[in-house]
Amino acid sequence: MKNFIYGLPKVELHLHIEGTLEPELMFELAKRNKVEIPYNSPQEVHEAYQFNNLQSFLDIYYQGANVLITEQDFFDLTWAYLLRCKEDNVIHTEIFFDPQTHTARNISFDTVVNGIYRALEQAAAELNISSRLIMCFLRHLSEESAFETLGQAMNHKDKIIAVGLDSSELGHPPSKFTNVFQAALQAGLLTVAHAGEEGPAQNIHDSLELLGITRIDHGVRCIDDEALMNQLIANKTPLTVCPLSNTKLKVFDKMEQHNVVELLRRGLCVTLNSDDPAYFGGYMNANFIAVANAHPMSKKELIQLTFNAIQASFISEREKKRLTEITKAYLHQ
Template structure:
């Protein structure tokens, strides 16, 4: 089979997906009508033309605006279900999704409304589509520590639904140390931990996320290439990096896809994975991200499969579940 077909059929695992970032313009308008919320756009075409970003902040401004249409449990269910149908289309067998409770609680939406809608859709995805999943709750780093602690308290009754905590939003000016105490408390409560680091921010954010936040994965992490000793450390420890190619080029972390260092990091032995981040805003879901890398880098099918192997290894599921996913991948790769 040709490489495009190979990528389309390749079993995939996604570890870096913001569910609010899967809000397609068509659904944004549908929910706005349903919830009687006015939008600053008159058409889906106008929304899509606004998706030209200079940097992370210019994206976040419109991202939070779009999230305003999400007000009821059914909205979060519908959003998550639409994403799961894309997973089915892209042969994503397992996904670990982020959600940003503060984006919603800050505007008066109950924490329970958000988590219950997302969780119910994921349960239906497991039952009806055979797609397994985990939920990771992210703290917004542009908000203060007090808000993060309050959010952590709100999450405690939902430990059966939430496997870990993360850190996202504006990286510049909001270093990991700002949330060290919150992450310590989250670890004590039994949550796993991840953090966005080394996307726009300096390589020191990766070091600090490892040392101060005690994370189990680094989200993005592409700036690690600025420090050869860190690259060696990440390779030796198999610390996973959840990299998002289309996002990185859309937000100008790399000028163009052929400049991306993902394949180089893979060949240096790092546990790098491919993910879609905020696919509605960045122009593609999982298959699109794999295709973008394959079309701009001379990458083999075995290397493409290695991204899935790495993602299975890095996932927050049981060893038994990892073995089952590896078996499915091995059947495909022959």
């Protein structure tokens, strides 16, 4: 089954590019940019990656982002992730980035997006990996700050397909961002949001109703609300689930308790993703293997996760058909 997973074509829909900053690259960029970091070696950073909850992770995540300064830094970060995609047989990826993390440090929006986008274009040409870019608003900041960020994004509408909502879920309900999401929709952008990770099922419902989202990031708490579950099944609303992240941040104590396979078998459009893989101990193959080890699955179920991700992606119907054919061919080889 491990060999089957390694060869399986994969589509990743929930990936924070800042969360792919491996300790080795963090040290390299800190040295390049003469940035002080509170660690003496990459090994010390690895040892610091023990989290009790989402906030304890976010504290170190934002600290790590301080080494990202130039357009080349953002290119190098993204390119390193894309090489991992090639290794894990990811054929399409949809990447989140957090501009406010960087503009707050006086790094320009243009620097961030141009570095990331240049790597995505190079991956399409050299690695045969297609991609889309999603700009996230940080929910612990104000809606006013989100509006400012949306304004900055308008010069890059050719590069950005959607907006999302991430960071601390507790205490920052979807209702806080209703107006900026309406403005994003009016500007022709798609919308997604983190909901039902550490927050309640109600956040999923509110994100759908108030933010007009077409895809839920995480969403594992939907299981607490049967009416919501039925609605998600009926509407084929995708959930971008991140198993290793959920266990690392204690959403579930261990993988055997994770509900992703139950949700799949109940008929929800669930997908597997790596979230912040440098911090949570694994990219796509590792997430698939962790789930399959804890919950024995058939090859048909594993490949359904890829079919779900293709259907949930923000690519054209023609492109969805092409990726579906590639995946079907793998099942029948």
